[in-house]
Amino acid sequence: GDVEAGRAKAQACAVCHGPLGLSTAPDAPNLAGQPELYLAAQLRAYRSGARKHEVMGVMAKPLSDEDIANLAAWFAAIRVEAQPPN
Template sequence: MKRKMLLAIAAATLAGSALAATPAVTRGDVAKGKVIAEQVCAACHGADGNSVASANPSLAGQHAKYLESQLKAFKSGERKNPIMLGMASSLSDADMKNVAEYFSEQKLKARQANDKALLPAGQKLYKAGNPVTRVPACMACHGAAGKGFPAQYPALGSQHAAYIVKQLNDFKAGTDRKNSIMADVAMRMSDADMKAVAEYISGLR
């Protein structure tokens, strides 16, 4: 019995040491991020992350880790966009974490589909994919409501349809955006598929 107690104490001690050695996940400073958003990002993405121009994505409510990773990709040139390269180049790692945290906490404004006639086809692609062309269901990675999963898959709901179509075409071309999974998906989609699913996504919330 005494031996079992000693083993239990030793195991608990080792577990505590392992937890103590695990680095804590630090969050960005929202107040500092707000200043950066207003000074650097607002012109294109809106001060609260709700873009009014369909060419510029809304960032409000997006996962902080995803936003941070994309800013780093723009700065390194992994994602190719001259405007975003210029903006991201002026930001430190701490700046990126802070502004990403700020935008993640903003409320995304709900958007409606522009072409409601495309919604049935878009919904079918998003929820079930297309077994004939082997396009997988979008919801498998981005969730039924388009909320995505932190760090891995971005939230898509209430995003500009035109922006979504542009990104799908960029994945398909493999020039500005490189992602093997999305490239394979986009290669199997027609222009009509992209427009339909983008309209459906823009109405998700």
């Protein structure tokens, strides 16, 4: 997918998933650095209804395969680091 196109498309996602894919809502996951394959599979599942969520079903419905590839590429490209809890 195209990272820049995904970044633009992802502006709609930022309200719950944050501008850099770190969640801003207790029931929304971080998307930053998620594996591209995993992200695309979840978006397809929300689009088809195989995976159900009130908001995500609505968000995913209009996405094209290209949108999904671009969004997955964008969030996967965000670099994440993890440290143990102190």
